[in-house]
Amino acid sequence: xxxxxxxxxxxxxxxxxxxxxxxxxxxxxxxxxxxxxxxxxxxxxxxxxxxxxxxxxxxxxxxxxxxxxxxxxxxxxxxxxxxxxxxxxxxxxxxxxxxxxxxxxxxxxxxxxxxxxxxxxxxxxxxxxxxxxxxxxxxxxxxxxxxxxxxxxxxxxxxxxxxxxxxxxxxxxxxxxxxxxxxxxxxxxxxxxxxxxxxxxxxxxxxxxxxxxxxxxxxxxxxxxxxxxxxxxxxxxxxxxxxxxxxxxxxxxxxxxxxxxxxxxxxxxxxxxxxxxxxxxxxxxxxxxxxxxxxxxxxxxxxxxxxxxxxxxxxxxxxxxxxxxxxxxxxxxxxxxxxxxxxxxxxxxxxxxxxxxxxxxxxxxxxxxxxxxxxxxxxxxxxxxxxxxxxxxxxxxxxxxxxxxxxxxxxxxxxxxxxxxxxxxxxxxxxxxxxxxxxxxxxxxxxxxxxxxxxxxxxxxxxxxxxxxxxxxxxxxxxxxxxxxxxxxxxxxxxxxxxxxxxxxxxxxxxxxxxxxxxxxxxxxxxxxxxxxxxxxxxxxxxxxxxxxxxxxxxxxxxxxxxxxxxxxxxxxxxxxxxxxxxxxxxxxxxxxxxxxxxxxxxxxxxxxxxxxxxxxxxxxxxxxxxxxxxxxxxxxxxxxxxxxxxxxxxxxxxxxxxxxxxxxxxxxxxxxxx
Amino acid sequence: xxxxxxxxxxxxxxxxxxxxxxxxxxxxxxxxxxxxxxxxxxxxxxxxxxxxxxxxxxxxxxxxxxxxxxxxxxxxxxxxxxxxxxxxxxxxxxxxxxxxxxxxxxxxxxxxxxxxxxxxxxxxxxxxxxxxxxxxxxxxxxxxxxxxxxxxxxxxxxxxxxxxxxxxxxxxxxxxxxxxxxxxxxxxx
Numbered sequence: 086x087x088x089x090x091x092x093x094x095x096x097x098x099x100x101x102x103x104x105x106x107x108x109x110x111x112x113x114x115x116x117x118x119x120x121x122x123x124x125x126x127x128x129x130x131x132x133x134x135x136x137x138x139x140x141x142x143x144x145x146x147x148x149x150x151x152x153x154x155x156x157x158x159x160x161x162x163x164x165x166x167x168x169x170x171x172x173x174x175x176x177x178x179x180x181x182x183x184x185x186x187x188x189x190x191x192x193x194x195x196x197x198x199x200x201x202x203x204x205x206x207x208x209x210x211x212x213x214x215x216x217x218x219x220x221x222x223x224x225x226x227x228x229x230x231x232x233x234x235x236x237x238x239x240x241x242x243x244x245x246x247x248x249x250x251x252x253x254x255x256x257x258x259x260x261x262x263x264x265x266x267x268x269x270x271x272x273x274x275x276x277x278x279x280x281x282x283x284x285x286x287x288x289x290x291x292x293x294x295x296x297x298x299x300x301x302x303x304x305x306x307x308x309x310x311x312x313x314x315x316x317x318x319x320x321x322x323x324x325x326x327x328x329x330x331x332x333x334x335x336x337x338x339x340x341x342x343x344x345x346x347x348x349x350x351x352x353x354x355x356x357x358x359x360x361x362x363x364x365x366x367x368x369x370x371x372x373x374x375x376x377x378x379x380x381x382x383x384x385x386x387x388x389x390x391x392x393x394x395x396x397x398x399x400x401x402x403x404x405x406x407x408x409x410x411x412x413x414x415x416x417x418x419x420x421x422x423x424x425x426x427x428x429x430x431x432x433x434x435x436x437x438x439x440x441x442x443x444x445x446x447x448x449x450x451x452x453x454x455x456x457x458x459x460x461x462x463x464x465x466x467x468x469x470x471x472x473x474x475x476x477x478x479x480x481x482x483x484x485x486x487x488x489x490x491x492x493x494x495x496x497x498x499x500x501x502x503x504x505x506x507x508x509x510x511x512x513x514x515x516x517x518x519x520x521x522x523x524x525x526x527x528x529x530x531x532x533x534x535x536x537x538x539x540x541x542x543x544x545x546x547x548x549x550x551x552x553x554x555x556x557x558x559x560x561x562x563x564x565x566x567x568x569x570x571x572x573x574x575x576x577x578x579x580x581x582x583x584x585x586x587x588x589x590x591x592x593x594x595x596x597x598x599x600x601x602x603x604x605x606x607x608x609x610x611x612x613x614x615x616x617x618x619x620x621x622x623x624x625x626x627x628x629x630x631x632x633x634x635x636x637x638x639x640x641x642x643x644x645x646x647x648x649x650x651x652x653x654x655x656x657x658x659x660x661x662x663x664x665x666x667x668x669x670x671x672x673x674x675x676x677x678x679x680x681x682x683x684x685x686x687x688x689x690x691x692x693x694x695x696x697x698x699x700x701x702x703x704x705x706x707x708x709x710x711x712x713x714x715x716x717x718x719x720x721x722x723x724x725x726x727x728x729x730x731x732x733x734x735x736x737x738x739x740x741x742x743x744x745x746x747x748x749x750x751x752x753x754x755x756x757x758x759x760x
Numbered sequence: 761x762x763x764x765x766x767x768x769x770x771x772x773x774x775x776x777x778x779x780x781x782x783x784x785x786x787x788x789x790x791x792x793x794x795x796x797x798x799x800x801x802x803x804x805x806x807x808x809x810x811x812x813x814x815x816x817x818x819x820x821x822x823x824x825x826x827x828x829x830x831x832x833x834x835x836x837x838x839x840x841x842x843x844x845x846x847x848x849x850x851x852x853x854x855x856x857x858x859x860x861x862x863x864x865x866x867x868x869x870x871x872x873x874x875x876x877x878x879x880x881x882x883x884x885x886x887x888x889x890x891x892x893x894x895x896x897x898x899x900x901x902x903x904x905x906x907x908x909x910x911x912x913x914x915x916x917x918x919x920x921x922x923x924x925x926x927x928x929x930x931x932x933x934x935x936x937x938x939x940x941x942x943x944x945x946x947x948x949x
Contacts, residue, residue, distance in 0.1 A: 242810075248810030248811075248812050248813070250812065251812035251813065251815060251816045252816055253815065253816060254819045254820065255820045263812070264811050264815050
């Protein structure tokens with residue numbers, strides 16, 4: 086363990102720690118452009134130069150490992166002068182167009198130029214100009230602003246797994262480019278915007294919208310997939326303008342998917358902002374009282390069922406469950422995709438390994454899932470693990486384009502059966518692996534024999550020693566943000582495909598169910614925030630709040646409860662969802678026992694203890710689950726065809742529609758190599 | 761492919777990407793002195809590296825041509841020693857004679873001119889490199905025209921010094937060392 090002194094403070098660090106990291110441990114910030122915690126170290130910007138005693142020249146602190154007895158000065162005259170020189174050179178070709186640059190106000194170059202820049206330029210020659218690149222509908226480029234830090238190139242190679250960006254030319258002509266002009270085809274491409282320290286790569290949909298100092302920041306949770314990415318919502322007035330990632334090493338590190346980042350414009354379109362009641366076959370605007378009265382009148386004596394949609398929060402789920410129980414309903418369902426699996430044991434439906442735990446795995450079996458479209462950040466973690474350890478990954482399901490090499494083992498359940506019997510090359514891989522994992526996706530469960538497949542997967546997990554003390558390699562990959570929370574609250578009762586078996590139906594944001602299977606005479610109540618498929622069928626519409634408009638709890642696929650915070654108010658008459666249910670319960674004469682958010686949360690903890698520890702995953706006990714039986718021979722079918730449109734919010738988003746047109750409808754040839 | 765494999769075999773297993781430069785060179789010689797996109801893609805495939813990486817290398821080095829060049833690709837050195845010896849006049853003479861500017865190709869596709877840095881033949885400055893191989897040395901605005909006409913007529917003029925000196929012997933013939941040798945009592949050979 087090297088012990089060194091930085092600016093007169095002693096610190097002991099792990100061997101291999103660079104000076105810049107050691108300084109960070111002491112709270113000393115060293116300026117940098119090319120260095121990024123999550124990327125490799127190229128040491129090409131030279132901004133992080135520091136003085137080291139006995140070293141003849143200043144050293145790049147990002148690339149220099151700490152050695153015993155080093156004496157480092159980060160603020161000495163030599164270091165300062167070196168940085169001044171670097172800054173002056175960087176600004177030689179920088180356009181200094183901050184007033185018309187979207188990065189201004191949150192630009193590393195701007196901030197550091199204030200600290201280290203010269204007050205005038207000594208460069209009287211012509212500046213160079215670089216042609217802008219076309220990177221698709223999400224990332225806007227102004228390449229003249231680029232300082233060639235290569236963070237974007239490394240991000241593409243190391244995190245996103247698309248080798249499309251590179252450093253082209255040399256000397257004065259050096260620039261960042263793509264292979265003969267090609268779009269960035271990655272579901273993580275938006276992170277390029279965060280990674281870029283200057284205004285060369287900025288957000289296209291957000292261009293010229295706002296300045297960072299006008300924005301109100303709210304730390305929250307994303308709900309557009311089941312990962313539960315930690316996000317920051319930036320809003321101005323009543324409008325959410327953009328979404329940025331927030332660091333959480335256990336969940337999303339510091340990345341978010343393009344869907345999470347760019348679907349915000351969907352929050353402004355197609356919104357339900359007042360109650361509606363159907364009169365003579367037509368939906369008419371109404372007041373809350375009228376809507377509630379219509380419900381009270383029409384559900385009397387009917388067999389009622391309730392379905393929880395993919396974006397529902399736990400507070401409204403528990404309120405709906407309590408209300409339904411009070412009404413004597415036995416038909417509760419949260420699996421809109423009609424996936425069949427045993428919901429009684431948490432170990433059977435959680436991502437038990439945890440997302441961070443993937444990094445310890447040395448063999449992964451993907452069953453009926455394409456993590457790239459279903460949970461982009463789980464996929465990024467798998468790629469990270471593959472990149473570090475070249476682990477073996479097998480796939481059972483359709484052929485798909487993943488950004489790491491996989492071995493395609495088969496298309497359906499019989500391949501899983503073969504593995505259970507120890508047949509096939511991948512059986513060898515699994516039995517030799519120390520920490521093998523199986524990831525079971527909706528593609529394998531969205532069928533009549535889902536229970537049997539779940540049991541089969543459990544037996545495979547047990548055979549290959551995937552579950553033992555300190556390691557649980559059995560995982561289910563959910564797509565819906567509400568799913569695990571609803572399962573934890575027991576929102577599954579009665580027979581599957583509830584929607585076709587009742588004559589009164591309460592839909593809590595449920596738009597993915599087959600609407601045409603609902604009984605034509607059934608009375609349908611839709612509570613939600615977007616006028617999507619189900620709202621059109623509804624007899625009463627209750628306008629709810631989207632995820633940016635309420636304080637709510639969501640449980641991600643690992644079983645990690647997290648709190649989303651309200652950034653803006655719901656539009657017009659729309660209200661927070663649990664409050665709507667609470668108000669309705671009073672009209673129906675079954676008043677729920679809670680009046681405040683704190684009381685609802687107490688109720689949540691009473692229902693399931695996991696809600697008592699926000700942000701923490703509680704390991705689930707391993708028990709038997711699933712129902713052994715015969716599996717159908719038909720191949721698995723993936724649940725997500727279009728990564729960019731999976732729910733009412735993304736379907737209402739113009740940006741997501743552009744992405745669909747650019748990447749899904751006419752996909753360009755994708756890069757093949759995985760290097 | 762055999763030649764490519766020979767190059768790949770020079771590097772340790774798993775480090776086949778190191779062969780990218782010889783392979784690019786091979787592609788260039790086999791393809792009329794320039795490397796098309798398809799060749800770079802193929803090299804990327806052979807070496808199992810992303811094509812953008814091949815593109816990076818190809819754009820970094822000036823000796824890889826990514827556009828077609830004329831039949832006679834003249835690379836005129838304009839670095840200091842050549843410039844001191846009159847390369848600017850040689851360039852002017854060529855431009856005037858061929859009717860093109862530096863970096864262009866003649867309409868008949870016979871000649872291309874490009875600006876290069878030191879070719880390492882400063883003793884015989886100014887020099888022009890022909891098709892990435894032979895050097896024409898000791899050029900003047902007059903004799904360079906003869907070289908150009910020679911190339912145009914299809915007869916390839918002899919490369920090397922155009923003033924007739926042998927390799928890089930002194931311009932005034934062998935001068936040094938003789939006297940010194942005599943002084944030291946070494947017999948003339």
